């Protein structure tokens with residue numbers, strides 16, 4: 398047992414009745430399997446670390462219910478997902494599984510059959526979603542966590558909970574043993590209290606597929622921590638009319654951009670020409686791709702949000718409207734890749750608002766919910782790697798900044814993320 402594991406387990410026992418980050422805490426997270434196969438990529442990378450796993454990712458002995466009553470009584474016959482095997486191999490203790498929106502559909506965990514996860518910064522507020530349990534666990538218990546991200550589900554709770562979260566480049570982290578939402582957009586990715594610990598988790602789960610080779614992300618984070626960004630061209634996504642970013646979020650974002658410039662980065666402003674189409678395209682593409690999993694669970698107690706996606710998917714499958722969404726996805730991808738040929742990263746707020754009060758994040762406030770996804774869906778549609786990291790607070794609540802990179806350039810996220818983290822340390 399590591400000291401970190403002891404500390405995490407007592408903090409969870411003390412506070413998780415209130416926060417509801419975990420749906421299952423392992424009786425015996427076991428002694429990690431470290432050192433037995435020295436030489437494999439990832440061995441020992443997470444020695445002593447404690448990792449919480451989102452409950453749409455299979456963990457042997459844990460429920461794997463995906464926030465859905467339809468899977469409440471699923472027999473626990475599954476083994477570990479490949480990413481969980483890699484965690485154990487890297488020396489981590491898998492402490493338990495975390496709450497999420499039903500089938501990862503949502504941005505607040507309020508569609509979970511187990512009820513919402515509360516934000517550790519203010520328990521009246523949402524921790525975000527769909528990986529809200531993972532975000533809250535990182536913020537409250539100083540652990541690492543795995544999430545999944547189809548349109549922002551790692552980055553949005555990371556922003557709301559004041560932690561780091563990354564959607565890795567497509568195809569670099571295995572999704573075997575993870576329940577699909579929309580396979581062409583789904584990513585499994587790391588969440589952590591800071592950029593360096595998140596890099597280690599990312600390397601452990603990507604294994605030999607880490608773009609650039611082993612330890613390249615840790616090396617990028619180390620180089621970033623030294624601070625100099627001379628020669629880095631970044632594209633700041635231009636504020637647009639009607640997008641309703643909260644003023645406090647924009648103020649923190651502007652201060653972070655100034656800090657990047659101060660370190661030598663050149664920041665150019667770009668527009669997202671199809672910004673207005675992003676959410677419609679996202680909903681059409683994901684709802685159609687979600688059909689097989691939702692249809693399989695239909696009739697066994699799906700909640701309203703999952704049922705509404707099922708209905709959208711059935712209505713659009715095979716239509717000209719869906720074909721048009723796919724065509725627009727191609728244009729969105731081309732636009733983003735074009736910007737990323739000129740600039741190394743695109744930067745934006747992660748979410749245009751801070752964590753809303755529970756009950757206001759979801760169905761009760763139709764304007765608030767899509768707003769949570771505005772900045773994040775582009776990376777999934779266009780196949781980019783993306784990070785959210787904390788940059789300060791607005792009204793006492795965390796604000797996140799999003800970095801988006803060309804596929805395969807995950808290291809750039811860690812380089813600039815660590816530089817920004819260092820530049821802002823102590824200033825918030």
Ligand SMILES: NC(=O)CC[C@H](N)C(=O)O
Pocket residue numbers: 501502503504526527545546547548549550551578770
């Ligand atoms: N899994 C996700 O990334 C979810 C994204 C988005 N909030 C949605 O509701 O679909």
